[in-house]
Amino acid sequence: MDFTTLMGGKDGDGCGGQKPMVELQWYHVAIASTLILVNGFLSMLLGLGLEKRLFISATRCVVQLTIMGLVLQHIFGADSPILVILMALLLTLLGANEAVFNVSKRRHIYMFPSVLVSMGCSCLIIGTFGTRLAMGVDPLHSPKEFIPVLGMLLGNTMTGITLGLDQCLSQLSDNREKIELYLSMGATRWEACRPVAVEAMRRAMMPTINQMSIIGLISIPGMMTGQLIAGASVMNAAKSQQIIMFLISGAAAFGTLSSVLTATRAYYRVKIDLLGERVKFFQPYKRETVLLLEQAS
Numbered sequence: 001m002d003f004t005t006l007m008g009g010k011d012g013d014g015c016g017g018q019k020p021m022v023e024l025q026w027y028h029v030a031i032a033s034t035l036i037l038v039n040g041f042l043s044m045l046l047g048l049g050l051e052k053r054l055f056i057s058a059t060r061c062v063v064q065l066t067i068m069g070l071v072l073q074h075i076f077g078a079d080s081p082i083l084v085i086l087m088a089l090l091l092t093l094l095g096a097n098e099a100v101f102n103v104s105k106r107r108h109i110y111m112f113p114s115v116l117v118s119m120g121c122s123c124l125i126i127g128t129f130g131t132r133l134a135m136g137v138d139p140l141h142s143p144k145e146f147i148p149v150l151g152m153l154l155g156n157t158m159t160g161i162t163l164g165l166d167q168c169l170s171q172l173s174d175n176r177e178k179i180e181l182y183l184s185m186g187a188t189r190w191e192a193c194r195p196v197a198v199e200a201m202r203r204a205m206m207p208t209i210n211q212m213s214i215i216g217l218i219s220i221p222g223m224m225t226g227q228l229i230a231g232a233s234v235m236n237a238a239k240s241q242q243i244i245m246f247l248i249s250g251a252a253a254f255g256t257l258s259s260v261l262t263a264t265r266a267y268y269r270v271k272i273d274l275l276g277e278r279v280k281f282f283q284p285y286k287r288e289t290v291l292l293l294e295q296a297s
Contacts, residue, residue, distance in 0.1 A: 164204030
């Protein structure tokens with residue numbers, strides 16, 4: 001069964017194709033945006049101080065989605081594998097940049113390249129596997145299927161990596177003396193840092209696990225909702241959402257694991273010599289300080 005059938009476009013078993021989507025206009029968006037004004041008023045009333053961030057985020061939402069819509073409209077029309085590859089690489093680069101420089105509270109010196117490689121490898125490989133084998137997309141470079149799936153994988157993997165690295169770097173800083181004690185007693189770097197890595201992975205995986213546990217029972221996920229509004233059959237929308245959740249779980253796990261392991265190596269990148277090493281504070285871009293271990297000169 002190919003992805004078109006899965007979406008309810010051919011032999012749907014429910015309401016597929018019965019009702020065309022409403023053509024939304026900008027005034028529909030303006031009506032919905034009044035809720036942002038309500039949120040801003042509540043922030044001012046309660047003294048939350050979130051008005052500026054709220055309006056900046058809402059503006060970014062409109063601008064970014066509009067630009068993406070225009071770009072995807074061109075890519076979908078061209079149906080070119082080269083454009084699909086370029087778009088995939090661009091989304092990966094933007095996702096890594098957002099995770100490192102705009103979301104993460106803590107950073108290590110190799111964080112951007114490690115996050116970029118981790119997100120790229122996990123999301124591109126699992127996205128390719130998912131769209132071709134799990135969803136039956138043929139050809140693989142079909143932009144209407146591959147790019148939306150990749151976007152969902154990147155967004156959720158970015159969240160997992162951010163949570164995992166924040167937990168990892170925080171624990172490395174807080175437990176520095178304990179880890180150095182383990183190393184001085186002959187423990188390997190992995191043996192000393194394993195509890196930190198395990199806790200970081202646990203924190204990164206919990207949002208996806210919690211989401212899978214309540215999905216379909218308490219909440220109807222966004223992708224399934226969009227398919228139902230577009231006229232896909234109910235059961236096919238449910239199946240496609242299940243596939244996406246499993247792909248997200250795998251991509252987030254592999255991406256976070258790679259990033260956390262790189263963080264532990266960056267933090268203790270040489271064998272510890274307590275007399276020949278020193279701890280230095282590192283505060284890039286005026287964000288929260290991160291303790292980095294550097295070779296003493």
